[in-house]
Amino acid sequence: MMNAYLSLVSLHVASAIFGLGPLGVLAVSASRSPAPADPERFARQLRIVRWGLLGMFLTGAALIAATHGALGKTGWMRFSFALFVLLGALHGLTSRSVGRALNQSPFAQPRSTAPMLWAMSILVLAITYLMEAKPW
């Protein structure tokens, strides 16, 4: 049972590395001017992050279920979850504005893209801290 739980935690962390890893790279490339040379690829990487977020949610929910909901009642978990919802909302807004810009030629990166991606990266750092430190 403990082994199964730890495998699930590993899956959760692997999902963060592979699924959310591109976020930092996207933030850096969005901050550079001119805009990314290959906006389709930029949009594709943004979709990887969407799968990453789904992976975090599913593995996280499975961890909570495995502890019969006990972890879901902790303060750090509730606060992290609120930050996670905000993260998902920012991701949705960014994907939408990048998707719209893709339909226009020439591609002009929306001004909000870089600050949104930095905000998402900071949210991931904050959630990582809360999940590791479990401060309350």
Ligand code: HEM
């Ligand atoms: C940006 C999203 C997230 C990141 C970066 C993240 C990261 C982490 C990390 C680094 C751990 C610590 C593993 C350890 O060392 O024990 C962890 C544990 C955990 N996470 Fe997440 N997580 C995220 C989203 C979520 C979500 C959405 C949920 C719930 C639906 C969740 C539920 C949990 C639970 C229950 C644990 C186990 C804590 C324990 O066993 O002590 N996580 N997470």
